[in-house]
Amino acid sequence: MKEFLAPPEDITISQWADRHRIIPQGLSSEPGRWKTSRTPYLKPILDCITDTNVNYLVMMTCNQVGKGEVINNSIGYFIHQKPSPMLMVQPTFEAAEDYSRTKLSPMFESCKVLKEKLSGITQKVRKKSFPGGFLQIVGANSPVGLASNTVKAAFLDEVDRYPLGAGKEGDQIELAIKRTDTFAQSRKIIITSTPGMEESSKVYHWYKQSSQEVWHISCPSCGEYTHPTIEDYDYENLMMACKKCGALHGEYEWKAMQKGGKFISQNPSVVKVRGFHFNVFSSPWVPWGDVAFEYKQALKDPLKMTTFVNTRLGLPWKGVMALDKAYKDIYENNRVDYGAALHEDILVLTAGMDVQKGWFAIEVVGWGVDEKSYGVEYKVFRGNPDNPEAWKQIDEYLEKKFYYKDGSYLKIKMTFIDTGGHYTQSTYDYLYGKEHRGIYGIKGDNTSRKGYIIRSSIVNKTKNKPVLLVRLGVNDLKVLLFERLEKVKGEFGYCYFPSDPTRGYDSEYFKGLYSERKVITVNRYGYKQVNWEKIRKRNEPLDVRNYATAALKQLSPNFEDLKRDRGKKKVKKITIFKR
Known part of the structure; x- marks a missing residue:
């Protein structure tokens, strides 16, 4: 007492x-x-x-x-x-x-x-009472x-970690105050x-x-x-x-x-x-x-x-997204003369492709040590995706040889083709039997699930033409790309583009690369979620670059093993997916 x-x-x-x-x-x-x-x-x-x-x-x-x-x-x-x-x-x-x-x-x-x-007072999990x-x-x-x-x-x-709002009541901190x-x-x-x-x-x-x-x-x-x-x-x-x-x-x-x-x-x-x-x-x-x-x-x-x-640092992340850096900066500062189709530091090629009504968009990207990227070619092919003849030009292009200044060459090691949109079945028909060439279908997943490669599954089985479909974490891929576009020359992941005007990297390409911005919204349950908002109509350059990047992530090559001796060392064969 x-x-x-x-x-x-x-x-x-x-x-x-x-x-x-x-x-x-x-x-x-x-x-x-x-x-x-x-x-x-x-x-x-x-x-x-x-x-x-x-x-x-x-x-x-x-x-x-x-x-x-x-x-x-x-x-x-x-x-x-x-x-x-x-x-x-x-x-x-x-x-x-x-x-x-x-x-x-x-x-x-x-x-x-x-x-x-x-002591002596009945206590509850969510309410502790005391004198x-x-x-x-x-x-x-x-x-x-x-x-x-x-x-x-x-x-x-x-x-x-709080949701953006407590239902319809507003900000939780203000409510508590x-x-x-x-x-x-x-x-x-x-x-x-x-x-x-x-x-x-x-x-x-x-x-x-x-x-x-x-x-x-x-x-x-x-x-x-x-x-x-x-x-x-x-x-x-x-x-x-x-x-x-x-x-x-x-x-x-x-x-x-x-x-x-x-x-x-x-x-x-x-x-x-x-x-x-x-x-x-x-x-x-x-x-x-x-x-x-x-x-x-x-x-x-x-x-x-x-x-x-x-x-670890206890600091907010200053996420620099598409709208925060004008496409003109990259257009003016990141283009260099390769001297040929391939920059001498490129060790492996991947490609990403988007299928649209009446045309196809493809980008071939070269990759070097420290995942430095080198745009090789951005190309648009005209044709109806429902017409098998239109796919023949695509097939020929994906077999193309890309040359270094010394006359040696590389071919595309892996290609990711988007199967979403209105031409899914036509794309499946093309993809069937192409896995041995490193050509795969993908589908973007823009949910909150994390990772560049989420999972793979077999689709089109009812047509007796099974296709391996890879699901991509497109939100994370976009974050990765925009962060890398902010890199200083020489840093890990720096992005190079060719100055050659015939390679497709004109101002319209770079506008398309910066065609979306990151926005934060609240879903119906009051939780914060990240979405991407289109600020320009044509976003194919952004999409195909991300698909090519995902292909590299799936390849996961050892760049030391791929180092070339001025174009004379062969790139090792890499086995990727197995059923």
């Missing part, structure tokens, strides 16, 4: 956590008593929550840095020290229940003072959970997330309105404070350079300086909204060698780079 009647301790959240938190076995690689000193960057964040001048806390950061523990420690502190009605919002209803069972319940059970507060308040745990996809009960504190976790209006002067709104795409990132939007505080540590050499970033990281030698003096030090030396680190605000005039950012280089749990490995993998694949920037 004496303990319950005692006034709250006059301590900060970090002090409370050091005194009372126990990390249960099995929930962490470091179970036992909580030590704020293990993550020095969390101390100022935890302690600012109890600052009476602060109403909002924003954390835009990466994975595996302990941001979830900021929420857990804050909840524990408020239950024990300043009980009040509280709300936690997870991305979905299922995530809310999972968080309650796997994170909160073990914390309440292992922390003596919290266990005492919650003086409650904690309601809801999903961001539930408008009902966001529209009831006044609360003093709201914990909004992983906000960039409205529930704290009764406590306008003393409310606490905690917003955390790894960011997503810059144009749609909720946490980035809030971070821009905050104090924008970035974690800095002092250089082991010059003592100046710096924020370690991937630009300063020598990932081959696992060394980080100081922005001030340029001195290189390894992981152990830099991490030894974390205890003296501090946040430096880029927007110090903002007081009520504190915003914090730091990245994986501050994490005590992620070795820098792992970061180097992931970064090298990401350099080869824009999809992996997006994930790396979001989850």
Whole structure:
């Protein structure tokens, strides 16, 4: 009784956590008593929550840095020290229940003072009650959970994973804030997330309105404070350079300086909204060698780079799409003289083809080391796809020899032909029996499924002419292409085009290459989805380039094995699909 009647301790959240938190076995690689000193960057964040001048806390950061523990420690502190009605919002209803069972319940059970507060009261998975308040745990996809009960504190976790709206009710963050209006002067709104795409990132939007505080540590050499970033990281030698003096030090030396680190605000005039950012280089749990490995993998694949920037650097991805770069830039800057049909660095050829009413569009693309691409020829053939005679010119073209300057040549190794549209059966009829020549039918899949090659299946079986059909993740292929069109000359995946005007790469081709833009919409269930919107009528150059790229991904050649000795080394035969 004496303990319950005692006034709250006059301590900060970090002090409370050091005194009372126990990390249960099995929930962490470091179970036992909580030590704020293990993550020095969390101390100022935890302690600012109890600052009476602060109403909002924003954390835009990466994975595996302990941001979830900021929420857990804050909840524990408020239950024990300043009980009040509280709300936690997870991305979905299922995530809310999972968080309650796997994170909160073990914390309440292992922390003596919290266990005492919650004992003797019937507890529910999505509502924890205690003397003086409650904690309601809801999903961001539930408008009902966001529209009831006044609360003093709201914990909004992983906000960039939220659907774009809670049904017809609107933005979940705004709905949660409205529930704290009764406590306008003393409310606490905690917003955390790894960011997503810059144009749609909720946490980035809030971070821009905050104090924008970035974690800095002092250089082991010059003592100046710096924020370690991937630009300063020598990932081959696992060394980080100081922005001030340029001195290189390894992981152990830099991490030894974390205890003296501090946040430096880029927007110090903002007081009520504190915003914090730091990245994986501050994490005590992620070795820098792992970061180097992931970064090298990401350099080869824009999809992996997006994930790396979001989850390791804690930054929003600046997705540069078709509308953001004029086709004229590529037309003027990426065309070079090959000296022949084939550039000397081309090692293998693929092709993509689209079937239209009255004509066919084909692009042949050459590929070199580091998946640098070389447009070889974009060509339009006239003819009715329902007429077998029209396909003869296609068949002859796909057998064509393309020559280097020295007289040696390559033939197309793999061709992907679109079977969608109005001429599916005619296309199947042509494709039958062509697999040995590397000619396959494809069908684009623009759903949310990930990957360049989704799956393959046998079609046209009822006609006794079975055809192997490959399903492509066209959304991911478009992302890949537009990222590569932004590459600087010499970088992995750079796109070259021939300056020869007879090869088909005129201004109309480049307009077609930039014929779509990425847009984000909300489906009928309130979830965010990515779509591509045509901004120009003719998009065949975009489609056939993606088909040719997918063919390369399916080939997956070893470019070292394909290296030519000035055109005299034969390209090895590659077997692709097997029934």
